[in-house]
Amino acid sequence: MSADGKALILNEAHLARQTMGDAELQREILSLFVAEAERLLRQVHEAKDPVKRAERVHALKGLARNVGAERLALAASDAQAEAARPEGDLSDLGMAVEEVIAHLLGR
Numbered sequence: 001m002s003a004d005g006k007a008l009i010l011n012e013a014h015l016a017r018q019t020m021g022d023a024e025l026q027r028e029i030l031s032l033f034v035a036e037a038e039r040l041l042r043q044v045h046e047a048k049d050p051v052k053r054a055e056r057v058h059a060l061k062g063l064a065r066n067v068g069a070e071r072l073a074l075a076a077s078d079a080q081a082e083a084a085r086p087e088g089d090l091s092d093l094g095m096a097v098e099e100v101i102a103h104l105l106g107r
Contacts, residue, residue, distance in 0.1 A: 007070035009103045014068030030104055033067050041097045044083065044090060054083040057093065064100070072096040 001007060019025040040060040047053035061076035063069075075096035082088030 001070065007074050009069065009071050009100055011068035011070050018067065029067060030107075033063065033069070034101055034104060036063055037072070037097050037101065041094060044093070050084045050086055050088070053088075054080055057083040057090075060093070060097075069100045072100045 001011070015026055015029075019029060037060065040056050040063065044053055044056045044060070047056060057076050057079050061073050061080070064073035064076060075093050079088075079090050079093040082090055083093075
């Protein structure tokens with residue numbers, strides 16, 4: 001979180017702690033993060049079973065928390081209840097994934 005308590009697209013300090021400040025490791029982890037986030041979001045949208053969809057959203061939330069993608073983690077947390085409903089609205093989740101990926105591409 002930022003000093004004013006707002007969620008960050010990417011908490012760089014968290015990522016640095018997770019990687020012990022190793023810039024090369026950060027690049028590798030973020031590259032894997034992008035591929036995994038895209039894969040999980042695709043699985044969320046393809047899942048016919050609400051329980052399976054909710055499980056994929058939960059996995060996306062954990063992935064986001066691991067690297068410090070705070071806004072995505074919050075969006076995934078909010079989306080978990082929606083994902084468990086057959087007609088749940090997951091548009092905010094998709095936008096959060098797009099936001100963090102765009103941020104990383106502009107780094």
